[in-house]
Structure formats: structure tokens, C-alpha cells
Amino acid sequence: MTDIPPSRDLTRATVSVFFVGTLIAASIWILWPFLLSIVWAIMIVVATWPLMLRMQVWLWGKRGLAVAAMTAALLAVFIVPFLLAVGTIVENADRIAGWAKSLQNFVLPPPPGWVGGLPLIGPRLAAGWQDLASAGPEGLYASLAPYAGKVVNWFVGQAGSVGMIVVQFLLTVVISAILYVGGETAAERVKRFARWLDGQRGEDLAILAAKAIRGVTLGVVVTALIQSVLGGIGLAVAGLPAVAVLTLVMFVLALAQLGVFLVLLLAALWLYWTGQNVWGTVLLVWMVVVGSIDNILRPILIKKGADLPLLLIFAGVIGGLIAFGIIGIFIGPVVLAVTYTMLEAWAGGDKPEVVPELTDKT
Numbered sequence: 001m002t003d004i005p006p007s008r009d010l011t012r013a014t015v016s017v018f019f020v021g022t023l024i025a026a027s028i029w030i031l032w033p034f035l036l037s038i039v040w041a042i043m044i045v046v047a048t049w050p051l052m053l054r055m056q057v058w059l060w061g062k063r064g065l066a067v068a069a070m071t072a073a074l075l076a077v078f079i080v081p082f083l084l085a086v087g088t089i090v091e092n093a094d095r096i097a098g099w100a101k102s103l104q105n106f107v108l109p110p111p112p113g114w115v116g117g118l119p120l121i122g123p124r125l126a127a128g129w130q131d132l133a134s135a136g137p138e139g140l141y142a143s144l145a146p147y148a149g150k151v152v153n154w155f156v157g158q159a160g161s162v163g164m165i166v167v168q169f170l171l172t173v174v175i176s177a178i179l180y181v182g183g184e185t186a187a188e189r190v191k192r193f194a195r196w197l198d199g200q201r202g203e204d205l206a207i208l209a210a211k212a213i214r215g216v217t218l219g220v221v222v223t224a225l226i227q228s229v230l231g232g233i234g235l236a237v238a239g240l241p242a243v244a245v246l247t248l249v250m251f252v253l254a255l256a257q258l259g260v261f262l263v264l265l266l267a268a269l270w271l272y273w274t275g276q277n278v279w280g281t282v283l284l285v286w287m288v289v290v291g292s293i294d295n296i297l298r299p300i301l302i303k304k305g306a307d308l309p310l311l312l313i314f315a316g317v318i319g320g321l322i323a324f325g326i327i328g329i330f331i332g333p334v335v336l337a338v339t340y341t342m343l344e345a346w347a348g349g350d351k352p353e354v355v356p357e358l359t360d361k362t
């Protein structure tokens with residue numbers, strides 16, 4: 001049999017790589033409109049897979065019933081807050097318009113004495129508050145007008161993309177349902193590909209990625225949910241209007257690692273403005289309590305999912321958020337976690353440590 005010349009073999013390999021690369025690029029181009037939904041669906045399914053299996057046990061071992069229940073839960077997570085927010089805005093439309101007009105005559109009272117005694121931020125907060133109070137209604141309105149304009153412009157710009165957000169979420173729910181149905185098959189294919197790349201070490205890294213997703217979901221999303229719910233309870237007890245909308249805003253801010261301080265602080269200032277000084281003080285104290293929960297709760301929850309350095313996870317959350325937007329909250333820690341463990345394993349010559357009970361049905 002005649003041997004193939006090296007030049008011909010190199011040409012055939014080059015052409016093969018070119019066609020494979022072209023097919024991959026074309027596939028990514030075709031799937032690009034659905035890429036965000038696919039990534040979200042993978043994150044959701046990996047994070048909630050143990051819950052889906054438990055749901056299946058509760059529903060007489062029927063996978064179809066469990067998938068239907070999880071799909072309904074995902075739809076409720078979006079539809080219920082959305083309807084509450086829209087209903088609250090419609091119900092309070094006249095009141096919101098009245099607030100906007102009253103800002104021109106709003107007189108900010110001097111800061112209470114205890115504000116200056118707050119640690120770290122007290123003197124600066126008291127000085128800024130006093131400057132705004134001394135400026136009078138015209139000065140206050142002039143100071144807030146640029147920021148109000150930016151906020152209004154941002155909301156107007158985002159209004160056009162609401163329909164696309166709804167479509168993306170519905171696609172995410174549909175893809176999540178498909179992945180729930182065949183989750184074991186998809187997980188086995190991922191682990192098989194990882195084994196092909198780097199043997200047992202590659203499979204362990206794939207399992208670590210799933211653990212990191214679960215840990216970040218527990219630490220970031222659950223903490224944001226608890227903080228926003230507690231903040232909403234404080235707003236409702238203090239008698240604030242539009243609690244549903246404010247709670248949703250707090251959840252988004254907490255999810256983006258900005259915390260719930262801004263909403264609660266503005267609500268407390270509004271209470272002071274309306275003469276409800278006692279409730280304003282109570283809400284400020286509640287703001288400190290609720291805003292400090294994430295420093296304790298988030299590390300504990302993240303550690304339950306992935307035993308990784310907290311500095312690494314924090315850098316992944318913040319860096320991923322800056323680089324990729326809200327989805328980067330999940331992508332950043334996963335990438336850093338896998339990279340960190342891979343480098344550690346290569347440096348030590350050992351395979352990554354994986355908790356045995358978390359490798360089943362990942």
C-alpha cells in the first residue's frame with residue numbers, strides 16, 4: 001500500500017480543521033439569538049437539579065409531573081412579580097405623578113443628630129444631608145434633576161426591550177423543561193467529553209463546575225431573595241406605598257451586588273419628609289440589619305455548594321458582572337473556580353477534590 005505524502009496529509013488535516021471550524025462558527029451564529037437563554041437554562045437546571053429529583057420522588061416518581069411542576073414554578077417566578085409590579089404602578093399612577101410635582105416644593109429637614117454618629121459614613125452623610133437641606137427646594141431640585149433625567153432616560157430606553165426580555169425568559173423556561181427531561185443524558189455527555197479531554201481529572205472539573213454553579217446560585221440568588229423579602233416586610237410595616245415594586249427593585253439591586261441600602265435609605269428619607277420620624281428611624285435600623293445579612297449568609301451558602309476561597313468567588317461575581325452583565329454573576333465564579341482547581345491540580349500533580357455525594361446525578 002502506498003504511503004500518503006506528508007504534504008498531502010497536512011493539506012487534508014488543514015482542510016478538515018477549516019471545515020470543522022466553519023461548522024462550529026456557523027452553529028454559534030445560528031444559535032446566537034438563543035445563546036443567553038441557553039446559558040440561563042443550563043444554570044437554572046444545574047442549580048435546581050436536586051430539587052427537581054426531590055420533586056419527582058414526591059410526585060410518585062413521574063418525571064413528567066416533576067418537569068411540569070418545575071416549569072410552572074419558573075413561570076411563577078417571573079409572572080407573579082411582573083404582574084404585581086405592573087398592578088402597583090397602575091394603581092398608584094396618580095400618586096406617583098403627584099410626588100413628581102411635589103419635588104419642586106420639597107424642603108429637606110436637617111439631619112438628625114444620630115446620623116453624624118454613624119460609623120465610617122456618619123460625618124460625610126451628615127455633611128451632605130446638611131448641604132442639601134441648606135440649598136432649599138430650588139437647590140435640591142437642581143441637584144436631583146440630572147440624576148432623575150438619567151433615570152427616566154434609562155427607563156425609556158429599556159421599555160422597548162421589555163418584549164424581548166419576555167421572549168428570552170419564555171425561551172429559557174422552554175429550554176429548561178427540555179433539559180429537565182433529559183438531564184442525565186446531557187450530564188453524561190458532558191462528563192464523557194470532559195473525560196475525553198483530560199481523563200478522570202476532566203470529569204472531576206466538570207463536576208466542580210456544576211458545584212460552583214450551585215454554590216453561586218445559593219449564595220447570590222437566595223441571599224438576594226431573603227434580603228429583598230425582609231426589606232419588603234420592613235417597607236410594608238412602615239406603611240410605604242408600592243411595596244411590590246420596591247421589593248422587586250431591591251431584589252435586582254441585591255442580585256447585582258449593589259445591596260438593598262439605596263431603596264431602604266430613600267424610603268426612610270421619605271418617611272422623615274412626611275413627618276413619620278419614628279418609622280423612619282426604625283426603617284434605618286432595619287436597613288442596617290438587612291443590608292448586613294449578606295456578609296454572613298452568602299459565604300455560608302456558597303461554601304455549601306463549592307468549597308472554594310471566598311475571595312475567588314467574590315472576584316468572580318464582581319468581575320463576571322462587569323464583563324458579561326447579570327449572567328456573569330454565574331459565569332465568572334465558575335470560570336475562576338475551574339481555572340483555580342485546574343492550576344492547583346496541575347501544580348500538585350493530583351486530581352481535583354470532589355465531594356463524592358455531589359457527583360451522583362450531577
